[in-house]
Amino acid sequence: MRGYTAAPIRGDTTLPALTGLRFLAALAVLISHFNHRGLISVPAGVIEFLDGGRTAVALFFVLSGFILAYNYPGLSGSAERTRFYASRIARIYPVTLLALGLGAIGVSYAATHPDSGRLLDWYSLEEASPFALGTSFLAQATMTTAWFPVAAVTQPWNGSAWSIGCEVLFYALFPLLIVKLRKLRFKHIAYILIGAWIFQMLAIRAAISFAPAEQVGLLVYQFPVLHLFEFLVGIAAAIVFLRGGREWLSRGSRRRLVLAAALVPLTLLSLFQPVAPAYVLMGPLFAVLILGLAVNPAGRRSFLARRPMILLGEASFALYMIHAPLMMIFMIADPPEGAGWLLMAGTVGLSIAVFRWFETPARHWTRAAVLRMVPSGWGRDRPAVNLLVPGKPSGPVNTVED
Template identity: 60%
Template structure:
């Protein structure tokens, strides 16, 4: 029997980061519900949240951090097989559930062309079988982020573009973690600088040379555009595991890191000195995650409060189901107070999905994958990470 080469760290030791995930998902959800006019939020708030775009960047930094924390010793083919099985089991069942919910909206939009839903929800002037079918294939193969056109990117469940990014990052992670662990801190810094320059050049190239209808998607939703965020999350976790956690817990270091991240994050969100804002925010997100990864002295972190942690555990389900449900809600043209009620209902549904669909499906899908891919069948730990 092959030895498990990817020991699991129980990330319940980092509950504040799970709570942080809910706040990020909440920012995305508020922005989307306001955009659909289901709720009414001041324009200044939506501007501060950047329409939820910077929250998704926070997700990517968190993803890199939690994966490196959980799989810091991952190596070898067996470890990679286990890792890939865990990640597919973590993401894909809810992705398919959200796609099924999105199908209800697509069916309504096609059956009711006078409603304008095709254009409003999916940027389609008419029910084009090529675009609808192509988008469905892109969704089920998690490739929407690589297709930067509205007619392919938006139908069914538009937030699935970020799952394209995550699957791309997952494919790279086993090789990134092995390579980055071998590097000195100075070389890790050079890797981060190179990744940041690559991100900037990619954004500049998209804005300078991409067709007008694709610029926004390439800047905001293209997997290569967000690779730096994932890599800096990995680097932050390696620092954390190599003594950084102890250093952060000494004296006032944690409070200083919190101030050094939250204050500039608020200033960038308010004044928006660069566009996209996540260019400057993602390194600060890494600092924030490092600070929150260490609990405060003599008291529990607010983000580690039990109900908030549960909401954080359900945040992936919330992120994936809220747009399909939101589209269906908008058919009724309800007043804002009803929209807030539907907002709360959606949060509650995400908890139900997490408990009674996502969690049991994860175990079954992982077992099924490891039966089909037997090189990873040894070891019984289940990936419980919330990345």
């Protein structure tokens, strides 16, 4: 198959199972964090299998690359890029600000009750330093906490927001990456992926060997550059999917075989964890898993593609962003023992409310506001040719939630 050819997409252009998959990834993070804070009790083996939710975040990054490349396979030109960036800002910033506001409740309580030990336990701060809290607030508001591998910066307000710093890097690079990668043959894309994978492993080894002990974990698990490979392998998987992978996977038992080829080694890696961090070996397998799930099984809906799972998946971003600040609020309230599971279920329910009545309208308003700030006449491009799917225009051609 030549690198620049593609089979046309046929049938449904939505990928509902991938939306449901997002909820399972968010749930893994939720269980790990609620257990860590003592709100629920989960066997240690389960938390080890989930790697504390860290591998679930790596899955999010692979999904991000896949879905963006699937939705924007022909992105080019200033007008297309402007609309893309406006959509990206609208996608993440309103909920980021909402979570930051919720995080202020926990920070305010910890700062005004120094004898409680919450500042150190929750935010890695010895005292309520205005400089540390102000720096952390600015990093959260600018979505850059992941670039500061210092716990006193990453943990206050909303510790889970570090992943947004990674996404911002991915969004910034995506227009360049998709324009370059979509023109390449498969073997050349493979060379790039191998190089990025080797770089990731060498950089992790360098961080473990030379970084200060208190920064190693933050660098290895949160530094944006060290997660770029996962985003790239997601883009590559989407290119494969759009160049005929969907049709190939739809024949016979290929879809089930591909899913087994991903799930079996992923399960073994989660059980035995032969390397640390575990996500280093999982990125390519997550891409294979996504390829298998992206094909709808003939004649039926998979569990992940059912309506309740789709709704939960749509609310998964809100769930991921608000759960950490809400945990601090729950702990301030000192809930009775055994109430943690109800609180976790309530957090899931609240995320659905946030998605429906805050995130969705705020996204539309923010995108329109950003586009209004763009000078009129900016980048009036002619429609670009979609090199992945001939005959289709560039821009977001599919309807997957991204």
